[in-house]
Amino acid sequence: MRPSDKSSRKFLASIHDVSPRFADEVDRLLDQLVRHIGGPKVAMLVVPDHWDSAPIAEDRGFQSRLRGWADAGVEMFVHGWAHRDDSRHSGALDGFRARHMTAGEGEFLGLDHATALARMTAAKKLVEDVTGVAATGFIAPAWLYGAGALSALPQAGFTMAEDHMKVWNPQTGAVLARGPVITWASRSRARIASSLLFSALARHALKPMRDVRVAVHPGDAHVPSLVTSIDKCCAALLAGRRVARYADLAADHAATRDERAAISAS
Numbered sequence: 001m002r003p004s005d006k007s008s009r010k011f012l013a014s015i016h017d018v019s020p021r022f023a024d025e026v027d028r029l030l031d032q033l034v035r036h037i038g039g040p041k042v043a044m045l046v047v048p049d050h051w052d053s054a055p056i057a058e059d060r061g062f063q064s065r066l067r068g069w070a071d072a073g074v075e076m077f078v079h080g081w082a083h084r085d086d087s088r089h090s091g092a093l094d095g096f097r098a099r100h101m102t103a104g105e106g107e108f109l110g111l112d113h114a115t116a117l118a119r120m121t122a123a124k125k126l127v128e129d130v131t132g133v134a135a136t137g138f139i140a141p142a143w144l145y146g147a148g149a150l151s152a153l154p155q156a157g158f159t160m161a162e163d164h165m166k167v168w169n170p171q172t173g174a175v176l177a178r179g180p181v182i183t184w185a186s187r188s189r190a191r192i193a194s195s196l197l198f199s200a201l202a203r204h205a206l207k208p209m210r211d212v213r214v215a216v217h218p219g220d221a222h223v224p225s226l227v228t229s230i231d232k233c234c235a236a237l238l239a240g241r242r243v244a245r246y247a248d249l250a251a252d253h254a255a256t257r258d259e260r261a262a263i264s265a266s
Contacts, residue, residue: 010249019047040069077139111146120153162181167213
């Protein structure tokens with residue numbers, strides 16, 4: 001199959017920080033994405049207890065909404081446990097990343113293996129118990145992983161994970177998609193401006209890529225310029241691509257692997 005074929009070029013969209021705290025924003029973002037993609041082929045990144053003050057386990061109404069989204073075909077990812085970084089970072093690089101790449105939300109950047117595994121396991125069980133479907137994978141808050149989190153991923157049973165630059169299978173190490181995820185930031189005027197600039201460049205620069213990923217956050221829904229930018233980005237990148245689920249990445253990788261094996265054996 002040629003790389004230019006629409007069937008092989010994929011557009012993936014995700015909504016981060018899905019929590020009772022942001023229920024209205026998640027609804028608005030889902031409606032916005034569905035207008036572009038025509039259905040619920042999106043991923044939701046679920047936070048079981050956002051900042052230890054919005055427990056899904058105690059909110060039956062939100063549990064019902066999650067089940068409804070999952071029944072409609074929305075993919076469910078585990079997105080940490082609390083999303084808050086409560087670690088003490090010993091390394092200068094990790095300290096810089098924790099301070100400047102996220103507002104204290106890189107929960108899995110500084111965790112040791114045992115703590116990371118315990119949080120992943122508990123979060124996975126909660127998400128799967130609530131939705132009634134297997135979690136598609138794990139995506140760390142702010143896409144930040146420390147050594148403990150990376151080593152815990154396969155033990156926790158996850159077969160898919162994502163960072164800023166790729167999607168991969170933690171069980172095998174196979175990379176399922178490459179390229180920067182396009183996302184927006186709403187915490188300050190400077191971050192809004194920089195994310196608007198990046199997305200404007202990326203929606204053109206990433207057109208040649210086979211797979212593109214767009215990720216939106218609850219804060220985006222409150223900034224009209226970001227809402228407009230998301231619309232422009234989706235419209236530009238959907239041209240010549242099919243809307244896909246993250247699970248399609250794994251299926252396509254397996255098909256390619258099997259095809260190569262068949263060719264080698266012939």
